Amino acid sequence: MTRRAVIRGTGRYLPERIVENAWFEDKIDTSDEWIRARTGIERRHFAAEGEATSHMAIKAAQNALDRAGIAADTIDAIIVATSTPDLTFPSVATMVQSGLGMTRGFAFDVQAVCAGFVFALANADGMIRSGQAERILVIGAETFSKLMDWEDRGTCVLFGDGAGAVVLEAAEGERGVLATDLNSDGSYRDILYVDGGVATTGTSGKLRMQGNVLFRHAVEKLAETAHRAIDKAGLTTADVDWLVPHQANARIIAATAQRMHLPMEKVVLTVADHGNTSAASIPLALSVADEAGSFREGDIVLTEAIGGGLSWGAVVLRW
Template sequence: MTRRSIIRGTGHYLPERVVENSWFEDKLDTTDEWIRTRTGIERRHFAAEGEATSDLAIHAAKAALADAGIAAEDLDGIVLATSTPDFTFPAVATMVQAGLGITRGFAYDVQAVCAGFVFALANADAMIRGGMAERVLVIGAETFSRIMDWSDRGTCVLFGDGAGAVVLEAAEGKGDNSDRGILASDLNSDGRYRDLLYVDGGVSTTGTAGHLRMQGNLVFRHAVEKLAQTAHRALDKAGLEQDQVEWLVPHQANMRIITATAQKMGLPIERVVLTVADHGNTSAASIPLALSVAASEGRFKAGDVIVTEAIGGGLSWGSVVLRW
């Protein structure tokens, strides 16, 4: 028998404020049509004044726990992916821990920008498979609206705020790719490409939060190539072929990247979970948000093979293959 990590429950949260593309038209040299055509984004959510990343994460965590049918005190730990923490320290995960009334176990953050949830999921899976935990709450939560340069139309129209969460639970499998749960992961980083996507502030440099900067065309080229490669590597590790994949749940960066990646994987767009139109790019929150939305709509059935993949600043990218 082999110890596996299965998804027991999912949940998500979006701030109440919905920002349509038209909101930018009197602030920037842009239009709703320009944004839709180039990104596929129609609207996004922005956190309210005083609403922090931890607040979004707590809402998503409670929804995932309710979906899983377990109490917060039954968790052994929390792994949270974010690039927009409430404070330099402590970790947002510890604030979620306190918000859920948990006084035991571990809670820490993972920072791999838009790829953060994939890294956090692989990390939590390793802890479960290694016997360090039975149940781990894995969260992606972001308030990217707080690091936008509102004069830069190439970035500020892309991002939104939100949070998504999954409850991972240990289960016994046969040890082959017919098992439920996480079957394989593939993680990568290459710091030579830091200047393609970064924030121009930080504690030990400017002493400020800074603003997001991106070379969009270059990021696009790297994304399409690297996302397809990492998905295929994870499938190879799992002993699966791409025609065995029922669903692709990609990082919701923009429709052009998602479509190009799906084509490279030989997947029709009907088998790709899409939330980018309504959420924009929510960075580390985008995959768990999409998973939760699709699960709540009943789109996944038991036994479905699902591939998740993401790329973000670093550059950091990776994928996870799981069976629902």
């Protein structure tokens, strides 16, 4: 039998503050209609003053543990995917470890922007397959509202804050992560980046994006990485029961699904209510669909994401 990383529980946390599209109308040249038509976003959540990425990650993690019926002190490792850590160091993951009352195991962050959760999930899968860990918490958490240029109408309407988490456990059998595919190409770094950093400006900077260029790369690269992951799993797109994509833009999601010949009825969509929550978007969507009872045991679930770097990848798993 093959040792695999199986999802035992999902969880999420969204800040209490909900920001509708209309909130932007008296601040920049935009409208609810414009935002909906171009992105599919209707609202997003913004973290409260003093509410940091670690705070949201802890709540999402505890929610996932509760739903899995697993105690925090039985977790061997925590991996947090984030581009918006509380501090330059230590990692958000160690803050989550402390917040959950854990004094054992290890914890670290992964930074691959919007593809971060896919990269973190692939890392966790490798550790479980190798026997380095039995149970791992994988979390995506972001406070992207802190990186926004509120005068840039092309970016500030897109992003939201939140956190999602999954509990992975080693198990023998057919369920669990079947295949992963990870990619990056640093020559495209100017398409999506933040114009600040410790070693350059000494500030966190603001998000900059070439939206039209990124759109074209996203559709092409997401379809390609998804197909590669499916091939590695020995499956075809006809075997996919659910696509859980990075929730960046409804048009990108629809175009990617079309390239893969997947009907939208098989796609989990949360972008309308969450906006783009970067590394948090896939685990948030997984949690929403899981709680709604959408996934059945044995379903083939495909996740894919692309983010700054550019970095992109996909994971295929059997629920």
